[in-house]
Amino acid sequence: MTMILAAILLPFVAGALLFALPRNDRVLCRVVGVGVAIATFALVIAAGHGEWSHRWLSRPFVAVFHFGSSPLSLWLSLLLALCTACAIAATRIPRARDFVALLLMLEGSMLGLFLARDLLLFALFWDLMLLPVFFGLLAWGEHPATAWRYFIYNFAGGLTLLLATAAFGVIYGTTDVIGRPETHLIGAWAPWIYAGFAFAFLVKTPIWPLHTWMPPTYAALPSPMVAVVSAVQSKAGLYGFLSIGLAMMPDYVRAYATPLMILGAISLLYGAAIALVQTDAKRIVAYSSLSHLGLIVIAIASGNHLAIAGAVVYIVAHGLFSAALFLTLGYVEEREETRSLVRLGGLGWKNPRLAGALCVAALAALGLPGLAGFVGELVILIGVYQAGFTWPVIVALVAVVLAAAYMIRLYQNLMNGPQVADAPVRPDLTWIEGIAVAPLLAALVALGVDPAPLLRL
Numbered sequence: 001m002t003m004i005l006a007a008i009l010l011p012f013v014a015g016a017l018l019f020a021l022p023r024n025d026r027v028l029c030r031v032v033g034v035g036v037a038i039a040t041f042a043l044v045i046a047a048g049h050g051e052w053s054h055r056w057l058s059r060p061f062v063a064v065f066h067f068g069s070s071p072l073s074l075w076l077s078l079l080l081a082l083c084t085a086c087a088i089a090a091t092r093i094p095r096a097r098d099f100v101a102l103l104l105m106l107e108g109s110m111l112g113l114f115l116a117r118d119l120l121l122f123a124l125f126w127d128l129m130l131l132p133v134f135f136g137l138l139a140w141g142e143h144p145a146t147a148w149r150y151f152i153y154n155f156a157g158g159l160t161l162l163l164a165t166a167a168f169g170v171i172y173g174t175t176d177v178i179g180r181p182e183t184h185l186i187g188a189w190a191p192w193i194y195a196g197f198a199f200a201f202l203v204k205t206p207i208w209p210l211h212t213w214m215p216p217t218y219a220a221l222p223s224p225m226v227a228v229v230s231a232v233q234s235k236a237g238l239y240g241f242l243s244i245g246l247a248m249m250p251d252y253v254r255a256y257a258t259p260l261m262i263l264g265a266i267s268l269l270y271g272a273a274i275a276l277v278q279t280d281a282k283r284i285v286a287y288s289s290l291s292h293l294g295l296i297v298i299a300i301a302s303g304n305h306l307a308i309a310g311a312v313v314y315i316v317a318h319g320l321f322s323a324a325l326f327l328t329l330g331y332v333e334e335r336e337e338t339r340s341l342v343r344l345g346g347l348g349w350k351n352p353r354l355a356g357a358l359c360v361a362a363l364a365a366l367g368l369p370g371l372a373g374f375v376g377e378l379v380i381l382i383g384v385y386q387a388g389f390t391w392p393v394i395v396a397l398v399a400v401v402l403a404a405a406y407m408i409r410l411y412q413n414l415m416n417g418p419q420v421a422d423a424p425v426r427p428d429l430t431w432i433e434g435i436a437v438a439p440l441l442a443a444l445v446a447l448g449v450d451p452a453p454l455l456r457l
Contacts, residue, residue, distance in 0.1 A: 002052040004067050004115060007043035007077075011036060011084075011108035018101040026096040030088055033100040037085035040107065044069075044077045051117070053176075061169030064176040066117040071457045072312060073114040076239060079316055080110050080232045082439060083323045087224035089436035090327050092334060093140065103225060106132035110232055114239065119175035122244075123165045126200070126236065127158040133221070133229055141220040153213040157203030164196025178243060194252040197244060198260075201237035205293050208267040218286035219339075223330025226282070230289055230326060231319035238293070238315055241300050242308070253303065260301040265395045267294030272402035276409070281332065281339040284410050285325045288365060291399055292318050298392045299380040307383025313454045314376025317364065317447065321373055324361035324440040328354065331433055332414060341413040348415030353429035355415040357437050364444045366407040367400060372447035379455070 014036040021029055049069055057063035069077065084107040088100055109129035116122040130151060137147035169175040171189060203210045214234075218226050245253050253260075271291030278284045292314070299311035331354055332347065333339050348355035364371040377400065385393050447454065 002050050003043050003047035004050050004069065005052045007040055007047055008067065008108060008111045008115060010040050010043065011104040011111065015101040015104035015108065018097055018104065021097050023095060023097045026092065029096045029100045030091055033088035033091075033104060034085050036104055037081055037088060037107065040111070041078060041081035041085065044074065044081060044111075049074075053117070057120070061172070062174040062176060063120040063169065064118045064174075065121060066176050067112075067115045067121075068117045068179065069115055070179055070243065072239065072242060075312075075316060075454065075457070076114045076232065076235060077111055079319045080107060080114070080228075082443070083228050083231045083319065086323065086327065086436045086440055087227045090227075090330065090433060091222075091224045093222050093224075095139070098139065099136070099222065099225070102132040102136050103228065106225075106228060106233075110236070113236060117176065117178045119165045119168060119177060119244070121175075122178065122240075123158070123162045126161055126204075127155065129233060129236070130154050130158065133217075133225070133233070136222070136225050137217065137220055140222050140225075143220070146216045146220045149213050150217045153203055153206075153210070157200035157210075160196040161200035164193045164200075167193050167196070177248065179247075190249070191252060194245075194249050194256075197240065197249070198256070201240040201245070202263070202297075204237035204240075205234060205297065206237075206290070207263050207294065207297055208270050208290070211267065211271075211290050214290065215283050215286045218289075218326075219280060219282045223282075223326050223333065227323040227326040227330075230285075231323035234289065234293060235315050235319060238296055238300070238311070241297075242312075246300065246303075246308070250303075253301070257301045257303060261298050261389065261392055264294040264297035264301060265392055267291065268298070268395055268399045269294075269402075272399045272406065275406040276402055278406075279341045281329050281341060281344075281410060281414065282326070284406060285322065285329065285365075288403065288406060289318070289322055291403065292322075292365075295377065295380060295396055295399070298384060298389075298396065302384045302387040302389055302392075304383040304387035306386060307380050309455050309457065310376050310379030310381075310383055312457050313372065313447070313451050314380060316454060317372035317376045317444065320440045320444045320447075321361050321364035321371075324357070324437055324444070325365060327437050327440075328358040328361060331429065332358075335427075341410070344414050345417045346415075351415075351428045353434060357429060357434070357441065358415065359411060360441045360444070361437075362407045362411045364448075366404045370445070370448050372444045372451065375448060375451040 051068035053066035112125040275287035299307040364373045
């Protein structure tokens with residue numbers, strides 16, 4: 001068994017075995033979960049660019065259990081392992097055993113997606129990664145309708161992806177094509193196949209108007225799980241555009257670049273505008289994610305190499321600061337038992353460490369120079385302008401100003417100003433909570449100072 005297969009199987013096996021532990025032994029479950037996530041991180045690094053394959057289908061087309069990594073999938077796998085470890089370390093909810101097991105299975109399914117080199121395998125993991133989030137919403141969410149909305153939207157996208165993959169396999173004779181530069185989609189069925197892939201990718205990202213599952217899902221999920229979903233699962237569609245769309249269907253990405261760019265621009269402005277008027281802290285970050293991901297879609301649609309390099313940086317940066325934001329807001333909600341900006345205020349006076357962690361994450365989200373978010377935004381804007389698209393750059397600059405407004409508003413209302421009357425004194429960020437969020441903030445600073453490893457992709 002190669003390292004790459006071991007990295008994918010380890011979270012699944014550990015998640016299943018976790019049910020043998022005591023149900024409410026939170027400390028033991030967290031220690032085991034963090035250990036598995038760190039071991040997975042190490043296995044992904046050790047696997048490097050290794051591969052493992054085994055043919056399992058010969059008719060009506062060839063399909064292969066083929067796993068391997070590209071530089072982009074390797075970075076996303078490392079981001080996933082890091083965010084999973086931090087999320088498990090931050091877990092402080094009832095039935096911790098079941099929750100940590102779902103997080104590990106979510107990690108395994110997304111690792112399978114990012115490391116799959118076969119389109120059919122990619123599509124199967126695409127649907128598999130829905131289940132841990134669906135069950136998480138049913139078990140810990142605010143209403144079952146939110147779980148079903150999440151499942152129906154994303155399963156519809158997964159179904160079109162599966163149908164497009166089957167059509168591709170029948171026409172071309174094999175689905176073992178991811179990462180092969182000689183594979184290009186042509187023929188009468190090609191536009192329909194591309195449409196199936198693009199729809200699935202846009203639902204998962206998500207992009208307006210296919211985004212309506214996302215804000216209630218992010219608000220309902222426990223903060224550790226939504227940190228992983230926002231940081232990494234939302235990147236599955238963008239990864240699909242980069243590793244499948246641009247690699248295998250570049251002509252169709254170019255042909256439909258304008259509508260894709262328009263959808264990205266609407267998401268960019270709409271998400272920023274809605275975030276500016278929200279009073280639920282988690283929904284502010286949810287709508288800000290819609291805005292940030294719209295900028296990445298614009299970069300991909302531009303087809304400019306510099307813009308796409310900026311998109312890769314911003315994908316990783318967004319993963320880091322969105323996970324940090326959701327974890328710190330989770331700490332606030334645990335202490336104050338509310339997420340409403342109307343009912344909160346002045347927390348920074350008694351919680352300086354918590355205020356500092358939220359401040360760094362918020363500054364990264366609004367694009368402060370020196371942090372990874374700024375590098376991604378700047379390179380995207382330069383690349384899109386070089387490609388000859390002026391209006392998306394203007395839209396993006398407006399959204400950047402709005403981002404500063406809603407992130408400063410979020411921080412100001414939570415941490416500054418007068419304390420809420422009769423509010424009990426809560427403990428500041430503990431050392432365990434600090435350890436959970438510190439790697440995310442450190443990575444934001446490191447990639448902001450030296451983004452070259454990502455820009456070279």
